[in-house]
Amino acid sequence: xxxxxxxxxxxxxxxxxxPNSSTLGPDWLQVRREEARQQWLRAGLPANTDEQWRFxxxxxxxxxxxxxxxxxxxxxxxxxxxxLDGAELVLINGKFNAQASRLPPAPVRVAFxxxxxxxxxxxxxxxxxxxxxxxxxxxxxxxxANMSDVVLxxxxxxxxxxxxxxxxxxxxxxxxxxxxxxILLKVGDNSSMTVVLNFTGPDDLTYLTNSVLExxxxxxxxxxxxxxxxxxxxxxxxxxxxxxxxKDVRFQSLSLNQGGLLVRNNVTVTLAGPGCEATLxxxxxxxxxxxxxxxxxxxHAREHCESHELYKSLLxxxxxxxxxxxxxxxxxSQKTDAKQTSKAVLLSGQASMNSQPQLEIYADDVKCTHGSxxxxxxxxxxxxxxxxxxxxxxxxxxLTGAFAADVLARVWQPEVRGTLExxxxxxxxxxxxxxx
Amino acid sequence: MSILEIKDLRAxxxxxxxxRGVNLTIAPGEVHAIMGPNGSGKxxxxxxxxxxxxxxxxxxxxxxxxxxxxxxxxEERACEGLFLAFQYPVEIPGVSTSxxxxxxLNAVRKYHGEPELDAMDFxxxxxxxxxxxxxxxxxxxxxxxxxxxxGEKKRNEILQMAVLDPKLAILDETDSGLDIDxxxxxxxxxxxxxxxxxxxxxxxxxxxLLNYIVPDYVHVLRDGQIIKSGDKNLALELEARxxxxxxEPTAVH
Ligand SMILES: Nc1ncnc2c1ncn2[C@@H]1O[C@H](COP(=O)(O)OP(=O)(O)OP(=O)(O)O)[C@@H](O)[C@H]1O
Ligand SMILES: [Mg+2]
Numbered sequence: 275x276x277x278x279x280x281x282x283x284x285x286x287x288x289x290x291x292x293p294n295s296s297t298l299g300p301d302w303l304q305v306r307r308e309e310a311r312q313q314w315l316r317a318g319l320p321a322n323t324d325e326q327w328r329f330x331x332x333x334x335x336x337x338x339x340x341x342x343x344x345x346x347x348x349x350x351x352x353x354x355x356x357x358l359d360g361a362e363l364v365l366i367n368g369k370f371n372a373q374a375s376r377l378p379p380a381p382v383r384v385a386f387x388x389x390x391x392x393x394x395x396x397x398x399x400x401x402x403x404x405x406x407x408x409x410x411x412x413x414x415x416x417x418x419a420n421m422s423d424v425v426l427x428x429x430x431x432x433x434x435x436x437x438x439x440x441x442x443x444x445x446x447x448x449x450x451x452x453x454x455x456x457i458l459l460k461v462g463d464n465s466s467m468t469v470v471l472n473f474t475g476p477d478d479l480t481y482l483t484n485s486v487l488e489x490x491x492x493x494x495x496x497x498x499x500x501x502x503x504x505x506x507x508x509x510x511x512x513x514x515x516x517x518x519x520x521k522d523v524r525f526q527s528l529s530l531n532q533g534g535l536l537v538r539n540n541v542t543v544t545l546a547g548p549g550c551e552a553t554l555x556x557x558x559x560x561x562x563x564x565x566x567x568x569x570x571x572x573x574h575a576r577e578h579c580e581s582h583e584l585y586k587s588l589l590x591x592x593x594x595x596x597x598x599x600x601x602x603x604x605x606x607s608q609k610t611d612a613k614q615t616s617k618a619v620l621l622s623g624q625a626s627m628n629s630q631p632q633l634e635i636y637a638d639d640v641k642c643t644h645g646s647x648x649x650x651x652x653x654x655x656x657x658x659x660x661x662x663x664x665x666x667x668x669x670x671x672x673l674t675g676a677f678a679a680d681v682l683a684r685v686w687q688p689e690v691r692g693t694l695e696x697x698x699x700x701x702x703x704x705x706x707x708x709x710x
Numbered sequence: 711m712s713i714l715e716i717k718d719l720r721a722x723x724x725x726x727x728x729x730r731g732v733n734l735t736i737a738p739g740e741v742h743a744i745m746g747p748n749g750s751g752k753x754x755x756x757x758x759x760x761x762x763x764x765x766x767x768x769x770x771x772x773x774x775x776x777x778x779x780x781x782x783x784x785e786e787r788a789c790e791g792l793f794l795a796f797q798y799p800v801e802i803p804g805v806s807t808s809x810x811x812x813x814x815l816n817a818v819r820k821y822h823g824e825p826e827l828d829a830m831d832f833x834x835x836x837x838x839x840x841x842x843x844x845x846x847x848x849x850x851x852x853x854x855x856x857x858x859x860x861g862e863k864k865r866n867e868i869l870q871m872a873v874l875d876p877k878l879a880i881l882d883e884t885d886s887g888l889d890i891d892x893x894x895x896x897x898x899x900x901x902x903x904x905x906x907x908x909x910x911x912x913x914x915x916x917x918x919l920l921n922y923i924v925p926d927y928v929h930v931l932r933d934g935q936i937i938k939s940g941d942k943n944l945a946l947e948l949e950a951r952x953x954x955x956x957x958e959p960t961a962v963h
Contacts, residue, residue, distance in 0.1 A: 653764075658800040661760050662814035662870060663788035663821070672813065676804025 284336040285315055291340045291452040291482075292420025299387070302399050310418035313408040320411045327411075329596035329628055330538050330567040335510065338480055343367040343447035350374040353444035354474045356502060356693055360437035366444050367453040368422045378427075378439055382467075387424035398424060401458050405488045405516035405542070413512050417486045421456035427469070431462030431492060438468040438500075438690050445475035445483050445505070452482040459499075463492035463520070468687035469499050473513075474533070475506040482510045489517040491525055493547065498686050499527040502697065505534035507562075514540040521547025521576075528685060529568065530694060531558040532701050537566040545572065545579040556585035557681045559701045560593035560625075567596040572612060574603045577637075580611045586681050587618040588674055589625035590705040599644060600632040607637045614644040619651055619677055621670075621705060667706055674702055711776050712737050713878050713909035714759075719770035721758045727768065728754045730934035736878070736909040743912045743920055743945060746931035747953050752913045753797050755931070756882045760794040761787050774878060788814075789821035791877030795867035795884045797913075801855040807866070808836065808850040811873055818874060839872040842902065844895050860887035868899040879903060880911045885919040897922030917949040930956060 289311060298304075319335055320327040350371045353364055361378035364371045370386055377384055385394050387402070402424060408415035429435060445453045459469060475481055483505060491497045497517075505511045511534040519525050529539050543552045558566040572581045587595040597616040618627035629646035651673050659669035678698050685691040714736040721729040728751045736742050746752055758765050759772065761784030772779040774790055782790065802810065815835075816826040827835070840847060843865055855863050864884050871879055881900065885893055900910060900923050912923060920928075920942060928944040929936045930953065938944065938956055 652800075654800045655802050657760075657762055657784060658796065658802070659810070659814075660784040661788055661794055661796075662810070662874065663785050663817040664813055665785050665817065666783070668813065668817065669785075672805055672810070673802070676802065679804050 285318055291342050307419055310408040310415045313415040314412055314419055317412040338450050340450050340452045343451040343453050352446055353442050355442050356440055356472045358438055358440050358693055362440040362442055364442045365455055368455040381430050381433055383428045385426040405518055406486045413484050414514055417454045417484050420454045424456045426458040429461045429465050429467055431464055433465045435467035438470050438687050440470045443473045445481055447481055450480045455485040457487045459489040461491050461495050461497050464494040466496040468690055472502045474504050475509050477506040478508055480508050485513045487515045491519050491523045493521040496524040500690055501529045503531045503533055509534045511537045517543045519545050519550045522549040524551050526553040528555040531566045535564055539568050542571040544575055546575050548576045548578045551580045553582045555681050555684055557678055558587040558595055561590040561705050564593040569598045571600040574607045574610045577608045583614040585616045587627055590621040592624040594626045597629040603635040603637050603640050605636045608639040610640040612642045616646040618648040671702055715773040717771050720768045721765045723765055728934050739906045740926045741910040742927045743925040744929050744931050745948055750931045751934040752931055753882055756794055756880050789818050793871050793874055793876035793879045795881040797882040799855050799863040799867055803853050803856050805854050806851055807854050810854050815873055843869050843899050861892045864888055868896050872899055878909045882913045885914055917945045920945050
């Protein structure tokens with residue numbers, strides 16, 4: 275049930291959607307939670323008068339009364355996994371569900387803040403919030419105040435993890451609710467792995483998934499993060515993903531957005547040592563009144579780093595999209611090479627897309643390029659295909675499929691790539707159906 | 711029955727009439743050539759026949775094998791056996807030539823109630839047709855026309871024609887941009903299609919092509935109307951004298 279909230283009470287209401295765990299855990303955690311709570315009460319929801327949030331209006335969050343989701347264990351069966359073999363960690367409303375999960379084989383380790391002690395607890399203390407600071411925006415503060423547990427996936431140095439590791443992040447509830455998944459990923463030096471995050475939840479129900487991921491990649495490692503956002507049809511999804519790259523790291527992320535009603539993906543990558551290469555990819559496929567806002571920040575903190583961004587959107591119905599690509603080249607970060615591209619196909623006259631670069635460059639020997647193209651499917655191409663006998667819908671599907679294909683082709687892990695291709699084919703049909 | 715019958719076809723764009731009453735009949739087995747100055751409406755005619763909806767048809771009628779063509783969608787026209795080799799073939803990044811051609815061929819086969827070709831049979835057919843056109847098999851895995859040279863694009867059009875095996879082939883300046891060898895190969899591809907139950911319409915500026923594809927009739931299109939028709943000698947005469955000597959068209963009744 276939804277009812278209107280007064281301005282002050284929505285802050286309290288959302289705070290109350292976390293587990294009542296404020297007095298649990300070590301002192302440092304209690305201190306951080308309390309700071310985050312204060313920060314949330316001060317800052318509240320990011321307002322769309324804030325330049326960084328101007329395309330995404332969260333005000334309806336303030337007008338909805340949220341509860342906590344259902345008890346986690348009972349609903350694990352509802353989670354929709356990716357179908358990938360291999361290790362799978364199932365988080366229901368932010369809490370790990372051991373029964374539904376398949377733990378990764380050694381030497382990959384999985385730990386939980388609620389049960390951690392000794393050296394493990396010290397790792398949590400060191401990494402948790404070191405990148406995702408409550409002061410960044412209200413949603414980080416709210417997640418930090420309300421997270422029910424923290425999952426840590428740790429890969430030691432010198433390990434090539436062949437099989438992808440999946441995190442199935444599922445939200446369940448029967449009335450408007452909010453969940454706060456919180457994940458840490460730590461990869462040692464000279465290791466490699468692919469991690470898949472799959473977000474799902476119930477259709478036709480207003481709920482909030484406010485998730486935070488902090489990734490730490492050691493020198494010489496190669497890490498790929500694939501986020502599959504398939505939230506329910508009325509969901510609000512706010513994901514804040516951070517990655518810290520040590521030195522000579524190759525890092526790649528892909529954000530596939532299919533679900534949700536209002537979606538905001540914050541991706542913040544710090545190229546903290548020389549010789550790093552970061553590639554951020556996105557593919558959004560939206561219809562109806564969906565809105566997907568991809569907001570990236572590449573912090574080129576050291577010299578000789580490269581970044582590439584390719585964000586693509588297929589928009590049907592009245593859906594809308596935003597891409598903001600922030601690039602910060604700090605003083606001394608010479609030989610930075612940053613390339614940013616945003617492309618959108620508007621499948622209906624009512625769909626819209628907004629792309630904007632935000633470049634802040636404080637070094638002189640750098641190369642930064644950006645470009646964006648938005649428009650309908652190419653009429654000449656459509657006619658050419660039809661003139662060879664392909665039906666209108668088939669011709670369109672061939673063009674939209676080709677549009678999506680080059681983003682997917684970038685995925686390193688072949689099975690993950692195959693899974694994504696399958697998901698996209700199904701989704702292309704949904705867009706075809708909804709577009710008129 | 712004629713393969714193609716065009717009667718007083720009028721078409722244009724944004725209130726401007728480009729085709730101003732075109733009449734043309736192609737009987738089975740015939741090759742017709744259309745020549746005419748730049749901007750006279752040759753490509754417009756070709757595109758209108760293929761179903762391009764950029765142009766509004768404002769009058770007249772067109773029959774393909776006796777069937778009303780103007781009511782059909784572009785894909786239905788293609789499936790009914792009309793093939794247009796584009797003056798400017800379109801690049802389609804991300805779609806491989808073989809995937810595209812297989813989908814096209816199977817769409818046409820399905821339309822006629824024939825079973826779809828499997829990958830093996832399709833490949834066999836492709837190899838055979840590509841040999842005919844002296845094309846390298848590596849084209850199959852490349853995106854449709856993307857990065858193809860001008861001549862390669864034209865050859866790719868003829869490959870598609872050879873695979874789809876149309877009843878009526880319309881070639882819009884397929885000869886421009888081709889070197890002498892390619893011209894001979896492309897002409898060979900067209901001539902192999904020549905048969906008693908098909909029609910061919912070539913749009914060209916140059917008599918040279920007509921040495922290889924010898925037409926039964928040559929027409930001159932000017933200002934959206936066919937102002938003169940003749941046999942292959944008309945092309946020779948045009949080559950020697952240009953278009954200036956032709957009279958203004960008389961009104962169409
Ligand atoms: N899409 C269009 N928009 C506006 N004008 C057009 C369009 N297509 C054709 N025209 C105009 O119609 C006339 C005929 O063009 P068309 O391309 O049919 O000529 P053509 O005979 O094929 O010329 P060429 O020999 O140069 O290929 C020209 O004046 C052209 O500018
Ligand atoms: Mg032309």
